[in-house]
Amino acid sequence: MQLLFEEGGEIRAGTVLSQQGEAYQVELPAGKRTKVKSKDVLLQFAQPSAIEMVRQTGDLTAEIDLDFLWECAPPDEFGFAELAAEYYGADAGAVQQAALAMALHGNPVYFRRKGRGRYLRAPEDQLKAALAAVERKKQQLQLQGEYEAQLKAHKLPEAFRGKVLQLLFKPDKNSLEYKAMDAACTALGMTPMRLMVAVGGVESPRALHEAKFLADCFPKGTGFADVDVPEPSADLPVADVQAFSIDDVTTTEIDDALSVTRTADGKLRVGIHIAAPGLGIRRGDALDAIARPAAVHGVFPRR
Template identity: 50%
Template structure:
């Protein structure tokens, strides 16, 4: 006796060897013996043998019109043997019954399985929807193959054009475009980005990297929605001394300015004036939500993405020849630069000038300070006194005479890049940084002394982190340090400015120490700030490559950092050198560079020679 039976979801034919009440010993058509539950035996038949029965059933099943079978099945649940009898108009043979069984089993959209050998015809609307789904899948499979072939041959399918950067950086892995791209990548051995580049879909490598960043951190784009302009700053007491700012020429978010009043007794009052957007941006407002989402201005060579809309920046930036709202720290200093008193207030400050590094540095530097032969310039007396004050503050922190390193300045105009160096710690840098450190540390202490929550920057055992509690910053030599001097560019500074204003005005602070908004701002800021800095470093590395290509550089000097890691002379670019003998950290070598890769931002660097020690 033979039988059709179900095993592992498949219909099989075999020979019954032994038949018990609950199980049957079967030998499959291929000779494999197995124990099958009696309930899984679907139908028994005397002839033909299993292999012939299965072959005949398959042949007959191919001739069955599934749509006709569905119509013949009716709306009620049925057994396959009964339907086979109705379909053939007689008691079916083993192969005939098997053919209907195979047809039912292989058409799940037509027939719902209700048990062993039992089925129910799908409702008409469900069947129509399932058929439409199959047709759509068939069209998609055809289109997917067509797109993959086009990509392999170096062409870009039209639907891909609007999704190029998404496909390269943050794809929807269920999309048909992505599946076709992966199919083509599998056959060409190229990564998605490389294949898209080969197809001419990435005309700008710079835009390629920018879009990767925007998709991750600015998925809605870098533009601002239409917003109602914030109210103008409230009426504030007027300051009594003109102020000046010091920034590079590209700076539009001018956060800080300084004023100096010399007194007859030799004492000096220094004003550190910080732009005050917190006076106009209310917590929870639309502008505040935008700032809280962006968290910081993003910088990159040749461009930036501001934290706040341009109109608001223009309203609160400390632009020259304007009376500007400011949060001011007034420092009373003796003739020996020692601090005698501090006062914080919100006021209106007249900004007399926006001094720029490019024009100020040739006039105000270590060679011209206290040099009577040097030419005069605006605010010379104030700047030279502030430089002396900054040196005093630096020494008081125990940070004087530190080894200074170079900063690299990138200027991109018309897709051409110029890279220059500027020594960190020159008089301009020292003056500005020390006054900012003074304000940030004293305002952090002000919040701590009044038990008002704030966001602090701390450093212990070399690790820098944000914290909600005042803690030492070992790198700066301070007992606490709260970023508060860049509220146009950093959201944590705006939060701290709101808290400081509340202390000064003797009002209830907007944020309590347990406010979940503070915890969220701290966490989100650290993540975003690290990502923004990583992006800036990546783009600086990218523009270094562009500069090497632009200038046709094939060989250059490099300083050994460790083992085979070197830094190129005059560039913030670190690479691994190949083919070098034993070289020691600090040595200068000459290297050859080639194979510039603007997508991976890499190159090949080959050792040429070790240079004699200077």
């Protein structure tokens, strides 16, 4: 004897090995054995075998027209066998009944479960709203897939323009753009920052670091009033070198640098460079009025 039964929220088929009271010992098509209570059994049949039942119902379920099935369903609660007789005819066999049970069970948008093997069709207005939501979700997933494919091909999707820095620093993780970027990063084994540089979303690593600094230290923007920046003192020597910052990525005051040059006699000279912006700011002037609140609030940590 073969059984169609519900287990773990899914409809399964299996071959009965033994029965003890209200319980069956059943072997599933994959060879696993399970205990099935009689209250969970939806259908008993002799033919086809459980393996063949799974194959045939899979093909038949895919052919069911859900819209037409919903129209065929009675307005009140019903059993899957009743609807199978209405949809396929009074002589609906085990495979057809099982296929219909799986179609009802696997489409909660159209049909609500009311118990083992029993269902109620969704109200028309709710069905229309649910189908519209499903279609929107389908279109969103398709668009997300297109974004992901473009990113993996190192192309910046048009929808990303103007959003890249927000995606990197303050992302909405529910947005299609973020999900596509996250999936592309996983597939390519890259960080979001490296990917955005690679696809041209950010001009260069330097531009990225500058943008990160501004986002962290000036979250309200840099729209300060125009001020006259004083010239440095004439007695300060200008070094004819190219200096490189030695601060790490967590530093908010990038004021240390070094340089290496070769002298005329072939020796290497190492230069240590310390920024001293305070030399150009006097207490009470326009620059001081801008810089002082920032220092007080910790934007520019003091040593």
